[in-house]
Amino acid sequence: MKKYLTWSLIFCFILFTGTLVIAMPQGEKKQDNIMVSIATDIGGLGDKSFNDGCYAGLEKAKDELGMEIKVVESKQMTDYVPNLSGLAEDGSKLVFAVGFLMADAILESAQHYPESYFAGIDIWIDPASAPKNVLGINYKEHESGYLAGIVAGLLTKEYVTISPKLNNNNVLGMVLGMDIPPVERYQAGFYAGVMSVNPDCTVISIVTGVFDDQAKGKEATFVLAEQGADIVFQIAGLTGLGVINGAKEKGIFAIGVDVDQNYIAPETVITSAEKGVTESTFLVIKSVKEGSFKGGQNLVFGLNEDSTGISPYHGFDSVIPQKVKDKVNQAISDIKSGKIVVPSTRVEAGYNQ
Amino acid sequence: MTAREILYKYRVIVFILLFLLAGSGIILYITSYFAGLLFILLAIIIYYGFHFLLKDKRIVLSEIKSIAKKMLIPLAGITIAVLIGAVVMIITGYNPLTAYGALFYGGFVKNWHVSLLNAAPLIFTGLSVAFAFKAGLFNIGAEGQYYIGAMAAAGLGIYFDWHPLVTIPVIFLAAGLLGSLYNFFPALLKVKTGAHEVITTMMFAHIARYFSSIFIRNFGGDPSTSSHPYVTDPVLPSNWLLRFKDMFPWANYRLHSGIIIAILTAFFVHYLLSYTRIGFEIRAVGSNPAAAKTQGISTGKTVFIALMVAGFLSAMAGVNQVLGLDHKLYGNLSTGYGWNGISVALLASNHPVGVIFTSILWGALDAGGQYMARTQEVHNSIVEIIKGTVLFLVVARYLYTYWGQKRKKKETCNE
Amino acid sequence: MNDFFTLFNVELLHSTIRLSTPITLAAVGATICERAGIVNIAMEGLMLIGAFTAVFFAYITGNPWIGLLAAVIAGGIFSLLHAYATITLHLDHVVSGAVLNILALGLTNYLLILAFGHPGTSEPVPVSLAEYQFAVPFLSQIPVIGPVFFNQRPIVYMSFLLIIFFTLFLYRTKTGLHVRASGEHPLAMETIGVSVYRIRYLAVIISGLTSGLAGAFLSIENSNVFTSGMTGGRGFIALAANISGGWSAVGSFLASLFFGFAEAFQYKMQAARLLDLPSELFVMFPYIATVIAVAGLVRKSRPPKAVGLDFRIEKQAD
Incomplete structure (x- = not known):
């Protein structure tokens, strides 16, 4: 009984002092703007x-x-x-x-x-x-993913000569933070984009299970590089910073997500799948x-609202062949006109991993 | 008949009146009439005045003295924490008085219902940690058992269609048993191989978290109709815990009866620990395993009971959130109820009833911190610092005893 | 099946080393600490403090070595809190560790905002320790082992050296003997006139130093930024490594390698697509492996007798 009394008295004490503090006049903020x-x-x-x-x-x-x-x-x-x-x-x-x-x-x-x-x-x-x-x-994250997929799918197969960082394996990688809907939309779009230009490409996904552990992102990227991937698409939030750094270290390319991430590693990030929040x-x-x-x-x-898409190529603008850019622009107009409907789930994209 | 005798004769009535006075004070207070506080104060003063009249004055005085002494340490800790926070605020250019005013106003007055909403799961996980602590075990993975309970509640809640008076207790029981079962393995490993429960329960917590993702995908909505399949389907409305909204027409907040269940559970756990044989055995093993063994208490059995009851309690936190608040299970939320459960248990020095108060304090700091961040534009990580420093209460208590011993030693030396 | 065996290659070993280094460092510290009788679950927080300090100092000075030094020192200073609380104040070891973990998380988050102006991540450091990778001449030519063990970055080499150093320290020096004795029989130590308190302080500080180093590895060697809560439970896995390694430096190292291997292998399995399972099952695998290792290996060894127990000397007033 005494113990409860102690605790309730402490509580009352807090309540009293608190009331004293708030009883003091507080200046009202007036605002003119919305x-x-x-x-x-x-x-x-x-x-x-x-x-x-x-x-x-x-x-x-x-x-x-x-x-x-x-x-x-x-x-x-x-x-x-x-x-x-x-x-x-x-x-x-x-x-x-x-x-x-x-x-x-x-x-x-x-x-x-x-x-x-x-x-x-x-x-x-x-x-x-x-x-x-x-x-x-x-x-429509999948639309951005689709465009990024076209760039990656073309570069990894037809245009490997443009940079020593690319190889002949025809393998692409994705690093996911967690398997949640926006991430899945990017993933499905990317896969569909790759398949539209390069149907026999191998696309490997690794789920790290976290959005904030760079060491894990990096490790996953190394595994992908070892499997022969030369472009890695990161959909992993802060884990993705590790993906970009890992790609830089391994001498392969990365694709950023959500915002233009070229500034993180200008030599590594060819483009980013953007979501115009x-x-x-x-x-x-x-x-x-x-x-x-x-x-x-x-x-x-x-x-259609110019809210999704891929960011400028920055330093790669002169490297990336005009044909790739044309293909991307073609896809943009096809999506806008409704000619292409980009799948938004793995099931629709036919991606079984 | 003297006045004293009359008072003694009708003491029950006086107590009821005092209770009513304090109760109405609380109701006035939470409906933003601060004068209610005076009622509570009045009730406390009358209570003590009554004591003075009925008992020997010296006994009452020493009682008050011992209570004040006990209050000193936590209050000192809170004051230190508040002062440190104030210094940080002054350095970073805020007015600590208005900031604290907002913190308090948000936590205890304006959003008192959010504080209670925050407190309910913390009471459960706090009890879970405290219960294991009593047996000398550290249930650091309460978060994992929380997920197990939440999964069970979501799974059963979606399909179990019966009268709520049947379904809700059954869901609580089933989820709790699953939570116990989940903690059965760490207990088994502890007893059979000596694997430390800090590691095993922690690892089991990670496993449960990732498992919940798989669970949600299988109980989630149809991806073609729902834009976000990363939640489970909602549980049936008949399985929802009763909300204050349903009971009182004027309540427009989300508080639900889970807080009442939590408080009752806390008292039950207190009863279990203090007045039953199992509780005695657990405390005996916790305070001195060797002595407990010589008394013929099986430590192995106690480990099983302590960890499994802890699992049961944490799982109830999950049920409380799913049936009471969210009505569905969201994926990949780092809820932090496990960690905060440790904090509130430590702060209450593992006393089940103390856990109620510390959980409400913690919940109020959270709710008030949000209010402060919004109205005063003070970054709410200040609240984290205050919380961290308040935790030094625990250390402060030890400091106090340490310094106390030193002083005593010095005194004996001087004599 | 053939595909399965191709997973085991030099890259897997590389990956294992990278993932296990922070665990190894913290686990070696835990070994010393537990050998002296103190349970240290604050290593998670110590690593976090180390990781933040490393990035902060490397960022403002532009020199990662200063960051590394600062991280080690900060780890040591923060560990003093644990030492003071457990040894001098006789606070329960696990309680003190838990409080310090919570405090470290709050503190680094707040400092992150103060230092870099925004929550979440810090700015990248200009030069990371990864650029100081060097190959040991001749040794790095050995097939398989050479490139894995002798073509590494500074902190990885340090972790190898520290394992050798602490093994020798524990079994070949007088102080090492005192450390072991104060974990087994503190009273006997005190009767021969060696201060158990002093030895235990030393051990806790050592674990702080190595945890700080582990944090620096995470932030300025394996990465170049600090992320809030970036240790992700590695401190607890280190504790597990120490226990399954049988409270010895070499054992801790081997157990850490095993945990690193479990995680590296998990990524490989996901990439190789040999099993059609939900990805979360792969992510869980290292945690399950940890439980199995702790449960399966711990039986062979025995913890120090006085580990986790409070030791109080009733000195006579003179």
């Missing part, structure tokens, strides 16, 4: 993927549209609803929820705060039942500013 904000998922900023990409979009809006921005990093699943609701409560006109884990949270918050808009990246909402102030934003975030913010935001639906960003 505020937009993001609540990241538990990956948080620094993931070099969609959390960072979305934040970059906000910063762009701050610079170009004069928006006030705010970011909250969630630590656990239970933080999602209070963070989203809280941002709306703070007067945020548009709140981004990043990552499919927040799918339930965004719907719940949107119901409580009908005056604010909510946009969920990688979240698919049901247009029939979702509140009208929620927008789902999705990407930054651009699409900015577009949505702009629509709010212009008053044209339309919720209750899903936006799917793909090639």
